Amino acid sequence: MNTLLGFLPMILIFAVFYFLLIRPQQKKAKEHKTLLETLKKGDSVITQGGLYGKITAIQDQVVTLEIADKVRVRVSRSHIAGLASAPPAADQNS
Secondary structure, eight states, X not given: OHHHHHHHHHHHHHHHHIIIIIHHHHHHHHHHHXXXXXXXXXXXXXXXXXXXXXXXXXXSSEEEEEEETTEEEEEEGGGEEEEOSSOOOOOTTO
8 A cells, every 4th residue: 555655646747747748739749730631732821930821732741832922932741830811911111
């Protein structure tokens, strides 16, 4: 009985870590994976580097984004952070 009580704090710490850190991170990773699998041509996205663009082509692991008129960049699919509602308006005064 004494050994069980000795391990109880470690078990409780593991349970707290699981429910507060590990489980939410796994859920977020699963949602991101689903997002990457459902990307399609024409979607507006934002990259992890902060670039807003519209998908013009999708290959296995590479996505081509149009970030301005006639300006296209190739980005690794895993570096797409999420869908963007709309790219921010360009500031004409700077």
